[in-house]
Amino acid sequence: xxxxxxxxxxxxxxxxxxxxxxxxxxxxxxxxxxxxxxxxxxxxxxxxxxxxxxxxxxxxxxxxxxxxxxxxxxxxxxxxxxxxxxxxxxxxxxxxxxxxxxxxxxxxxxxxxxxxxxxxxxxxxxxxxxxxxxxxxxxxxxxxxxxxxxxxxxxxxxxxxxxxxxxxxxxxxxxxxxxxxxxxxxxxxxxxxxxxxxxxxxxxxxxxxxxxxxxxxxxxxxxxxxxxxxxxxxxxxxxxxxxxxxxxxxxxxxxxxxxxxxxxxxxxxxxxxxxxxxxxxxxxxxxxxxxxxxxxxxxxxxxxxxxxxxxxxxxxxxxxxxxxxxxxxxxxxxxxxxxxxx
Amino acid sequence: xxxxxxxxxxxxxxxxxxxxxxxxxxxxxxxxxxxxxxxxxxxxxxxxxxxxxxxxxxxxxxxxxxxxxxxxxxxxxxxxxxxxxxxxxxxxxxxxxxxxxxxxxxxxxxxxxxxxxxxxxxxxxxxxxxxxxxxxxxxxxxxxxxxxxxxxxxxxxxxxxxxxxxxxxxxxxxxxxxxxxxxxxxxxxxxxxxxxxxxxxxxxxxxxxxxxxxxxxxxxxxxxxxxxxxxxxxxxxxxxxxxxxxxxxxxxxxxxxxxxxxxxxxxxxxxxxxxxxxxxxxxxxxxxxxxxxxxxxxxxxxxxxxxxxxxxxxxx
Numbered sequence: 001x002x003x004x005x006x007x008x009x010x011x012x013x014x015x016x017x018x019x020x021x022x023x024x025x026x027x028x029x030x031x032x033x034x035x036x037x038x039x040x041x042x043x044x045x046x047x048x049x050x051x052x053x054x055x056x057x058x059x060x061x062x063x064x065x066x067x068x069x070x071x072x073x074x075x076x077x078x079x080x081x082x083x084x085x086x087x088x089x090x091x092x093x094x095x096x097x098x099x100x101x102x103x104x105x106x107x108x109x110x111x112x113x114x115x116x117x118x119x120x121x122x123x124x125x126x127x128x129x130x131x132x133x134x135x136x137x138x139x140x141x142x143x144x145x146x147x148x149x150x151x152x153x154x155x156x157x158x159x160x161x162x163x164x165x166x167x168x169x170x171x172x173x174x175x176x177x178x179x180x181x182x183x184x185x186x187x188x189x190x191x192x193x194x195x196x197x198x199x200x201x202x203x204x205x206x207x208x209x210x211x212x213x214x215x216x217x218x219x220x221x222x223x224x225x226x227x228x229x230x231x232x233x234x235x236x237x238x239x240x241x242x243x244x245x246x247x248x249x250x251x252x253x254x255x256x257x258x259x260x261x262x263x264x265x266x267x268x269x270x271x272x273x274x275x276x277x278x279x280x281x282x283x284x285x286x287x288x289x290x291x292x293x294x295x296x297x298x299x300x301x302x303x304x305x306x307x308x309x310x311x312x313x314x315x316x317x318x319x320x321x322x323x324x325x326x327x328x329x330x331x332x333x334x335x336x337x338x339x340x341x342x
Numbered sequence: 343x344x345x346x347x348x349x350x351x352x353x354x355x356x357x358x359x360x361x362x363x364x365x366x367x368x369x370x371x372x373x374x375x376x377x378x379x380x381x382x383x384x385x386x387x388x389x390x391x392x393x394x395x396x397x398x399x400x401x402x403x404x405x406x407x408x409x410x411x412x413x414x415x416x417x418x419x420x421x422x423x424x425x426x427x428x429x430x431x432x433x434x435x436x437x438x439x440x441x442x443x444x445x446x447x448x449x450x451x452x453x454x455x456x457x458x459x460x461x462x463x464x465x466x467x468x469x470x471x472x473x474x475x476x477x478x479x480x481x482x483x484x485x486x487x488x489x490x491x492x493x494x495x496x497x498x499x500x501x502x503x504x505x506x507x508x509x510x511x512x513x514x515x516x517x518x519x520x521x522x523x524x525x526x527x528x529x530x531x532x533x534x535x536x537x538x539x540x541x542x543x544x545x546x547x548x549x550x551x552x553x554x555x556x557x558x559x560x561x562x563x564x565x566x567x568x569x570x571x572x573x574x575x576x577x578x579x580x581x582x583x584x585x586x587x588x589x590x591x592x593x594x595x596x597x598x599x600x601x602x603x604x605x606x607x608x609x610x611x612x613x614x615x616x617x618x619x620x621x622x623x624x625x626x627x628x629x630x631x632x633x634x635x636x637x638x639x640x641x642x643x644x645x646x647x648x649x650x651x652x653x654x655x656x657x658x
Contacts, residue, residue: 031547034461063579138465241553253578255578265579267579273569324608328374
């Protein structure tokens with residue numbers, strides 16, 4: 001596939017050109033942190049960042065999404081579908097961990113058997129432009145869970161920061177089409193490719209945080225009733241920070257917002273919340289933090305592995321950095337691995 | 343190791359060995375620089391894990407609520423005041439808690455440091471009484487500690503726990519010449535419209551993760567009103583009207599109870615200054631009822647009390 005380069009000074013022009021045809025989402029620095037926002041001009045975007053506070057999942061799976069509206073009258077119920085999303089989108093500057101999370105989340109929402117149209121329409125209309133990590137954070141552990149700072153999974157194009165320019169590598173036909181259309185790129189030279197290869201090697205080594213997940217899923221098979229969950233959950237306050245800021249967590253709830261008319265709304269939900277498994281009868285099969293913590297870990301490192309053959313964690317480290325009580329998933333994994341099972 | 347840290351370990355060892363408590367709740371070092379994490383010690387050999395420094399940010403009163411065993415809790419001024427409120431409100435039995443009071447001269451605000459570093463990552467940090475020394479891949483930065491403590495700490499009036507079972511180290515000098523409510527002046531000067539816009543913008547960032555509620559020791563309702571479903575009082579979306587109702591009701595529910603420990607603001611991943619409205623309410627409680635939360639075991643919170651001689655006619 002094609003490899004081109006683009007000067008950093010031309011990025012604002014690139015974004016401006018892209019906005020003619022696409023809705024462009026890019027990292028924007030505001031309020032002291034970086035988040036993916038829709039940009040209308042090139043100068044808003046900031047590609048010199050570590051990672052965004054929130055993962056880009058909300059572009060495809062908004063925290064609140066109206067699925068359809070309805071009216072109840074004497075003649076029955078009349079429903080109105082939310083309009084299909086036909087606009088094309090570009091997500092620019094997605095880190096490899098987050099791009100890889102799309103592949104995992106797609107398995108729920110965009111597989112042949114389980115196509116969720118609300119998610120899939122947006123996802124299918126999007127071109128994902130990744131941005132490799134030259135400087136992984138000390139809390140990043142992508143290499144322990146099958147990723148890499150120069151990983152390409154889930155992307156259509158990959159940008160590598162070569163200093164004053166980016167190497168841009170097309171990974172899919174969609175990606176290739178995008179660079180074909182724009183006149184801003186120059187052909188990549190051998191030294192550009194060599195430099196990217198070297199940066200990739202260095203970045204791989206720079207991910208120093210290691211977590212051993214080997215055999216974890218198998219071990220968890222035997223640990224559903226293990227006392228270790230009582231230990232691990234002790235300091236957890238059961239807020240939604242880890243799950244809401246996790247790029248792979250995508251559990252949701254569906255509810256009706258009723259005034260005169262009604263709206264059926266899908267909202268994010270979290271396994272750490274008391275209502276998550278509360279049943280109509282009042283019974284809750286996961287009544288305490290013990291079961292909630294177990295669910296989060298089991299889903300990531302056991303159930304998903306059983307269903308799809310890989311861990312449901314991309315090692316972005318957001319949960320480590322943002323947990324209000326500094327509960328560290330890397331330590332949780334260590335604790336499970338070192339626990340003696342019967 | 344500082345002397346207070348040493349004393350915490352000594353006291354913890356003594357309390358556990360004499361079986362005066364079953365569990366010590368304190369802090370241990372976190373894996374990330376400038377972070378500590380709650381630590382639960384019930385074996386004497388684990389006492390060495392306990393630390394005390396300006397990164398001990400969690401309000402550990404949270405973990406004392408509703409415990410059956412007797413606990414010894416490491417408590418800063420604000421944490422001890424939270425425990426006191428919980429005792430008054432019968433959420434912690436007085437005989438079940440041993441307050442290990444520690445004087446505090448302010449907790450480091452990581453968000454202020456992050457703003458200063460503009461995205462550069464801290465790999466190593468040391469903190470002493472005066473300065474914070476940070477090292478990253480290609481930088482070293484020495485910051486004056488006083489400029490990087492939490493807003494709640496810079497106007498704190500109770501750096502030493504008013505109520506405790508043991509107080510360790512030397513008392514921290516209480517701040518003088520600091521107007522306790524200076525941070526709400528800006529809010530008060532705003533017009534109603536401006537205030538509405540301000541709160542709309544701030545609370546518009548909320549992602550409804552409930553970290554603010556869940557780290558708060560005084561948010562102990564068995565079922566929070568946002569989690570009630572029969573009936574569901576209001577929506578669970580992150581639509582501004584839903585979000586705002588959540589924050590406003592929570593703030594009003596804390597009237598006369600909040601001790602301004604700042605845990606909610608520190609916990610918010612989106613950087614919302616949740617203290618702002620709470621501080622305004624705290625000011626009103628002080629002006630109207632001459633009440634300060636958590637400084638006495640005798641006085642009930644004004645909104646949790648009924649008096650026949652109440653000056654307000656409507657209440658009788």
